[in-house]
Amino acid sequence: MNDKQRIRDAFKNSLLKRNGINLLRLKLNNCNSEFIENELTKLLTAAPIYCPECGGKMIGKFNSKTGEKFLGCSNFSSLDCKHSKLIDYKII
Known part of the structure; x- marks a missing residue:
């Protein structure tokens, strides 16, 4: 990687960080679907997402009947x- 690429990457990373955007970087040798899904789930649950109805924090949940992962409002109870x-x- 040359200096121009390093500067570009540093600038891009600072913009993403400043705007609260997490970028998932993967190496080609560990790109199986299970690994990618786990990494995406970590990123999606790390950034706070707030409920549009009440303003509560949305938290990661798992529906044991359907097997689907979803976000549920922390003010449910x-x-x-x-x-x-x-x-x-x-x-993809």
Whole structure:
């Protein structure tokens, strides 16, 4: 990697960090779907996402009946907020 590429990458990384965007970087030798799904799940659950209905924090959940991962409002029990959102990403 030359100096121009390093400067470009440093600039790009600073913009992403400043705007709260996490970039998933993968090496070609460990790009199986299970690894990618685990890394994406970590990134998606690390950044706080807030409920559009009550402002509570959305937290990662797992539906044992359907096997789907989703985000549910942390105010589900205290404020009876039932807002949820499927974790909808695709591995291509």
